[in-house]
Amino acid sequence: MHRTDRTARAVRVSTLTGTAPALSAPLAAALADAGPDRLVLDLGGIARAHATLRRELPGVHVRFALKACPVDEVVGTLARAGAGADAASPAEIEQALRAGVPADRVHYGNTVKSDRDIAAAHRLGVRTFATDSLEDVAALAAHAPGARVFCRVAAQGEGAVWGLSHKFGCAPADAVRVLEHAREAGLVPSGLSVHVGSQQMTAEAWRLAVDDLAGVLRALRPRGITPDHVNLGGGLPAVGYLDRHGHPLDPPLDKIFAVLREGMDTLRRAHGGPLDFVVEPGRYLVADHGAVRAHVARLARRREPGGADRYWLYLSCGKFNGLYEMDALQYRLVFPGRTGGGPTVPAVVAGPTCDSDDAYSHEDGHVRVPADLASGDPVWVLSSGAYALSYTTRGFNGFPPLPYTVTGGADD
Numbered sequence: 001m002h003r004t005d006r007t008a009r010a011v012r013v014s015t016l017t018g019t020a021p022a023l024s025a026p027l028a029a030a031l032a033d034a035g036p037d038r039l040v041l042d043l044g045g046i047a048r049a050h051a052t053l054r055r056e057l058p059g060v061h062v063r064f065a066l067k068a069c070p071v072d073e074v075v076g077t078l079a080r081a082g083a084g085a086d087a088a089s090p091a092e093i094e095q096a097l098r099a100g101v102p103a104d105r106v107h108y109g110n111t112v113k114s115d116r117d118i119a120a121a122h123r124l125g126v127r128t129f130a131t132d133s134l135e136d137v138a139a140l141a142a143h144a145p146g147a148r149v150f151c152r153v154a155a156q157g158e159g160a161v162w163g164l165s166h167k168f169g170c171a172p173a174d175a176v177r178v179l180e181h182a183r184e185a186g187l188v189p190s191g192l193s194v195h196v197g198s199q200q201m202t203a204e205a206w207r208l209a210v211d212d213l214a215g216v217l218r219a220l221r222p223r224g225i226t227p228d229h230v231n232l233g234g235g236l237p238a239v240g241y242l243d244r245h246g247h248p249l250d251p252p253l254d255k256i257f258a259v260l261r262e263g264m265d266t267l268r269r270a271h272g273g274p275l276d277f278v279v280e281p282g283r284y285l286v287a288d289h290g291a292v293r294a295h296v297a298r299l300a301r302r303r304e305p306g307g308a309d310r311y312w313l314y315l316s317c318g319k320f321n322g323l324y325e326m327d328a329l330q331y332r333l334v335f336p337g338r339t340g341g342g343p344t345v346p347a348v349v350a351g352p353t354c355d356s357d358d359a360y361s362h363e364d365g366h367v368r369v370p371a372d373l374a375s376g377d378p379v380w381v382l383s384s385g386a387y388a389l390s391y392t393t394r395g396f397n398g399f400p401p402l403p404y405t406v407t408g409g410a411d412d
Contacts, residue, residue, distance in 0.1 A: 041385055153175050
């Protein structure tokens with residue numbers, strides 16, 4: 001583990017791809033010191049993001065979405081700060097427990113699960129499960145008898161970079177039926193959940209979700225079903241991304257938090273009694289506190305079939321080994337030592353593999369880069385702490401997955 005004794009809280013980094021949020025001193029130092037390509041994660045920054053979330057949403061229970069950054073040191077840092085885990089498989093449950101998360105702060109948040117996986121999670125001590133169908137309720141009753149279940153209500157996903165609106169969740173009216181069947185099957189109908197989409201850019205998405213959840217709570221009351229919690233899901237956005245045209249995304253976090261606080265009051269009134277709340281952030285906690293240290297493979301000027309000349313910047317990492325989400329957004333790039341006003345050229349950014357999808361969109365993915373970049377020059381890919389490891393392949397085209405380094409701490 002790399003540690004730094006630098007006392008500065010944050011440093012400003014000049015980029016050619018938009019004004020970047022301040023990097024923590026430990027993250028900037030670790031990037032500068034890094035040798036071969038790797039992901040660098042700032043544990044102190046992640047801990048501070050968790051603390052900010054707790055201040056903005058007082059009393060809410062945090063369950064870190066492990067899929068965003070399945071790194072033991074990250075999970076352990078958050079566990080020591082009081083967070084639990086949103087797990088989607090027995091392997092993620094095992095990792096959470098290994099990293100120090102108590103079993104009673106782990107829920108199985110995936111509504112898609114086999115009988116075998118339900119039984120394995122139950123053996124590991126998990127007692128709270130997401131559901132959204134009668135078939136899943138029957139499987140839970142058989143393989144996790146007496147478990148607590150919360151029903152996921154479908155959301156539209158509008159306003160999110162990834163809507164997540166098709167595979168999971170049921171209609172509000174069906175949620176009532178699912179929880180009634182859960183009670184009849186000997187399970188505890190303990191809650192409701194919703195997910196408004198990943199990197200959700202509007203507060204309105206949560207407002208609409210709260211309206212649906214409130215309707216379900218009101219429908220449950222005369223049926224004698226009294227959930228004890230509502231899971232407001234993930235979707236909280238990172239702030240450091242650019243859109244595919246290179247413009248800052250600028251999510252309205254203050255407004256989102258205000259709508260969530262108002263929404264919790266609305267849901268308590270609809271419920272008619274005390275109600276706990278859970279959130280399961282992933283990207284919000286880790287994306288802006290991680291960066292990939294990569295290098296230039298080649299800056300090339302090519303004449304394309306239409307006759308136009310175009311610059312391409314090929315990096316040592318791309319869609320298949322760290323930057324999977326590059327088809328939906330752009331990352332800010334830092335070229336250490338080359339951001340002082342020299343000549344630049346517009347380039348399409350691409351990864352190293354022999355796959356045409358391993359690149360930003362050719363039409364709107366141009367990035368200004370130094371004209372004198374040479375093979376081997378370092379590149380820092382900012383705000384890449386989310387999904388850089390979990391989406392990577394085992395070695396597509398022979399390019400290895402990124403290793404990682406953690407730096408900093410809660411007191412840095």
